Amino acid sequence: MSAIGKALCHSRLWGADGPKRKHYADFISTLIKAAEAHEILRKIPIGGGDAWRLSPAALRLHVAMPSSEDAKANAFFRDLYTSVATSLGEPGALTFSFEAREHTAQVENDVRQWREDRFRFEEADRQRILSNKELMKDKEEPDSFLPMMFCSPTMELGVDISALSTVYLRNAPPTPANYAQRAGRAGRSGQAALVVTYCAAQSPHDQYYFNDRKQLVAGQVKPPALDLANRDLLASHIHAEWLATARVPLAASIPQNLDMDNTDGFPVAEEHLRAFERAKQNTQLPLDLKAIIDTVTPYVELEAFPDLADPETLIESVIAAASGDFDTTFERWRDLYRGALREQGDADQVRNKTNVAPGERKAAANRYKLAADELEMLVHGRATNGSDFYTYRYLATEGFLPGYNFPRLPLYAFIPAMRGTAVLQRPRFLAISEFGPNSLVYHEGRAFRITKAKLPAGRRSDDGNLATETLLLCGQCGAAETSAVAERCQACGSSLGEAERLDSVFRIENVETYPTARITANDEDRQRRGFEIQTVFAWTGDPGDVQTIRLKHGGASLAALSFGRRAKITRLNKGLKRRAEKAICGFVIDPLTGRWLADKNNDDGTGAEPGKSRQQRIVPVVEDHKNSLLLIPDPSFGFNLPEMATLQHALVRAIEISESLEEGEMLGEPMPNRDDRRALLLYEATEGGAGVLSRLMNTPGRWQSLARSALELMHYTFDDKGEFVDGNNPCVEACYRCLMSYYNQPDHENLDRTNRKVIDFLLAMAASDTVKANRASPPRDGGSGPWISRINDWELPAPSATTVDGHKHDLYWPGQLLLAVPGGASENLIASCTARGIDVLDLPADPPATIPANLAQYFGK
Ligand SMILES: [Zn+2]
Ligand SMILES: [Zn+2]
Structure with missing residues (x-):
């Protein structure tokens, strides 16, 4: 019985004839009914049931006399409330002058600079504020002193605020290097400063540094791990040199670099193409590039990186394709531009029709304006203001030029903000759920619903439906086969006879949002339970590019490991987790407009009413290329689901620790899926990859030491005699010091560090032999x-x-x-x-x- 139950049933109230435990439920519901009838309580629906809220009108506040004898009073809150009450009673505007502002990448560059001026507020700053006063007023930015700023890591990037006296870090920064950058914002020019770092109890990372604070504050700044032999990374640097040789300054706005009169395909401007042709003939360029790449090769094991072993060929092929690649890089922009033009044209037609309902005309006018705002943003890229469609930034975001401050190839969500359109960027693997159909996103304190997928022209088939793909998912290893008639899995060779078949897979590029006035309890529940996201992979390139090794112990096979550079990782959004019919995957879309339609039969019916619109069910996917490794434990181990989960998190965390990676830089996914775990796919989530997986494949003894790290992580040690023993202060099955992390919460119940089969596997791995095998040759x-x-x-x-x-x-x-x-x-x-x-x-x-x-x-x- 709860505390309130005990109080209600107490004999103090009833004497001996009080309600009995078995009457309690009836008693409470009668009481609630009565309270509802007297409007003391109000019923509110949440999720699947009802809840009651105390009516504000039923609250009565009394003045309480402060009593020093009340031992139960919390001194901190009593003082807090009294001091707030006192300051509220005083003349002046103190309480309402509290102001704090965002300083993040989502804030426009000039607004960010104004905020820095307001925050420093020294003589020079006040001068600048004075001269910007009108502009600031226009964007509703006050010109007074700003006492507090909330910052994202953008603050790390060389922003100088000399007067800063206090830095509060809301969690432990990823590395000592980040700590030095962030804490170093305060206490410049020799003045004293206070740095407070909050360490969250549920974050193993934060707890790790909380226990070893010295390492964070005065620790070694480790050089970042970067895969120097990553082809994308090398190509982007070759492109940069090639572009410099072409000596053609690109205009800030994208259309100025294209031939916009040629509406067929908006090709690259003639003048640029001529310069590119000249750069191709330049004989010095390959020599310069070779000299640059030669600075990298001593640090790379060339045997494992065929691209780098023959830099001349690499340089030649990248330069030969550069002009064409430059052109295709603008394809995404062209799609967005054409889409906005088409939307504006459609809206204009409705607007100018003679016989339309007044509501329809107004909606069309609104659509017209939104499309115009979007065009404005796409066309007027500027070098300042952090404009997403500034030509050089766009080329970096699309991976053509080097650039590491933003995710490569993000998904865009277009937001009809107060002043013109804004755009949110998310890494595509997160965007598949965060920008999922009818999800909510937040921007500058307001909620927006993802109402539409932007559909590029040319992705419809002749019947007007979206041209979807079929995927066969291997039931053994989770590889995805795009050929619907394939009989064998390209990765593990098993038969695809009973493979799961998804027939309506459609790649999502970008999305549109619409402001939402209310967030319902249904929305909260939807967001919380989320989507069923599945990750699958496919090797790319020639079959011989996949490296395979086998770990053996005492003649018996432990595991087969295959590694592929730039494997295609696909994330599928199969539908709401709570959908009625699990076998039916995907969402209903209007293939003409891209609007997400309500699907009352299978999910919760959030989305536009279908009305007369055409309907098509699709499974949204996003794709990217990542260095990936597939680990298949020998079937003789017969691991069950909890054992595979334990092994997965032990190995992933052991890699993170031994390679000094941040959490989330190395990801592990159970294959073929979460409910049936037979293999483990590891991939490098960072841009360009950290090169960790290829080192694991090519350095002798790496797997053996990794297995030892995993066992040590699980609190085991080896004593003086080499005997395997449990550690000094171990947990029972798993804790935040060993296998648990904030990110693997769905697996917490499966983790068990004491599982004998997992331990034996890791012990065997620690003493294993590595046998090279190349299955494809x-x-x-x-x-x-x-x-x-x-x-x-x-x-x-x-x-x-x-x-x-x-x-x-x-x-x-x-x-x-x-x-x-x-x-x-x-x-x-x-x-x-x-x-x-x-x-x-x-x-x-x-x-x-x-x-x-x-x-x-x-x-x-
Ligand atoms: Zn397979
Ligand atoms: Zn533990």
Whole structure:
């Protein structure tokens, strides 16, 4: 019984005949009904049930006499309320003069500078404020002293506020370097300053530094981890040099760099193209670039990075494609521009029709204005003001030029703000849920609903519907196959016969929002429970680009690891988590306007009324390329879901700690999905990647030491005799010092550091051998050697050699028309063999002790 229940049923009120425990529920509901009838309580619906709120009219406030004897009074709050009450009673405007402002990247550059002036408020600042007074008034920025600013990491970037006396950090900064930057804002010119750092109890990162404060304040500033051999990163730097050689200053606004008279495709301006052509002929450029890249190569293991091993070819190919790539980089802008033009044209037609309802005309006028504001923003990029469509910034955001202050290839949400359109940017992997259909986003204190997806022209099929894709999701490893007729998974070779099939996948680029006046309890519940997001992957490039190694211990296989650079990671939004029919995925959209429509049958019906509009169900996705690693534990371990979850978080955190990564820089996803975990996909979330995964693949002993780090993280140690022992101060199953983190809360109940199978796996891994295998390339001379001797042991007919597509294969039985491929056959090999009527059989890279069943059946064994 709750405290209020006890008080209500107390014998003080009733004597001996008070309500009994079994009557309590009835008693409370009767009481609530009565209170409701007398308007003391008001019923409000929340989520799936009802709640009651005390009516303000039923509150009576009394003056209380301060009593020094009341031991229960909290001295802090008593003093706080009395002092606020006293200051409210005093003449002057003190209480209402509190003012604090944002200083973040979302604030326009000039407003940000005014705020810095107001915050410093020294002689020079006051002069500037005076000269900007009219402009400031225009944007509703006061000209008085600003006592407080709320800052995002933009404040780290060299903003000088000499008079700053106090810095409050709302959590522990990621690294000692960030701490030095942020805390260093205060106490300049030798004056004293106070820096307060708040460490959240639920953040392992904050707790880690709280326990080791010295390391944060006076710790070593580690150089950032960056994958120097990342092709995108190298290409963007080559582009920068190439553009400098072309000596063509780009105009600040994007359309000034394009031929806007050519409405067919708004190609790059003729003048630019001529300059690019000249740059291509420049013979000095490749030499200069080679010299730059040569400064990088000593730090890279060239064997693992074919691009860097041959820098001349890399430079040549990037320069050859640069002009074309420059052109395609503007494709997203062109889509946005065309979309806004079309929207404006449509609205204009309605506006000028003679017989439309007055409401419709007004709505059209509003749409016209929104489209005009958007065009204004797209067309007038400026070098100042942090304009998102300033040409150089746009080229960096799209990854053509280097730039690290903002997410690469973000999704945009267009916001009809007070003055013109504003745009919110989010990294695309977050945007798939945060900008999900009918979600809410916030901007300058107001809520906006994501009402529309911006649909670029040319993505509709002839019937007017959106051209969607089909994905086959491998039920073993989670790889996504885009060819609907594929029979085998390209990553693990298993059959796709029973693979999950998603037929209406559609890539979302950007979204539109509309201000929302009210946020309902339904919205809160929707936001809280969120979407069912699934991550899948596909290797890119040639099959031979995927590196594969196998960890073995005492002859038994522990795990197969495959690493691919720039693997395509796709995140799918399958629908609301709480939707009625789980098998029905996606959202209903109007394929003509992009408006998200209400889906009353399957989700909660938030969204526009369909009316007469065309309807199409799509599964929104976003894609990006990331260095990725697939870890498949040997099936003989038979790990269940909690064991896979424990292993996942142990390995991810061990990588974070041993590679000094921030939380979230290395992500792990269970494959094929959260409910069925057979493999683990690790990928580098940072721009360009940190190069950690390729080091794991190429440095001998890395996995072994990683397994030891994971065990140490789980509070285990090895004593003097090398015996494995539990640590000094361990937790029971998991805690924030070991496996739990703020980010893996959905998995907390699955984590168990004492699970014997996981421990044995990690112990074996710590003592494992690494065996290189390259599954995609055919076995080299003697590569099938162990298999041939085993096949002899098993008394199978001796295989002969055959050549397919120029590659020699040793395990071919002409009588059976059978080719067996240790380590699995590539897609191309399977295709070529199928064309000749040859069966292809995937074998493990190394022969097992007994004859594999699939091989045996061909020989009647
Ligand atoms: Zn697979
Ligand atoms: Zn623990």
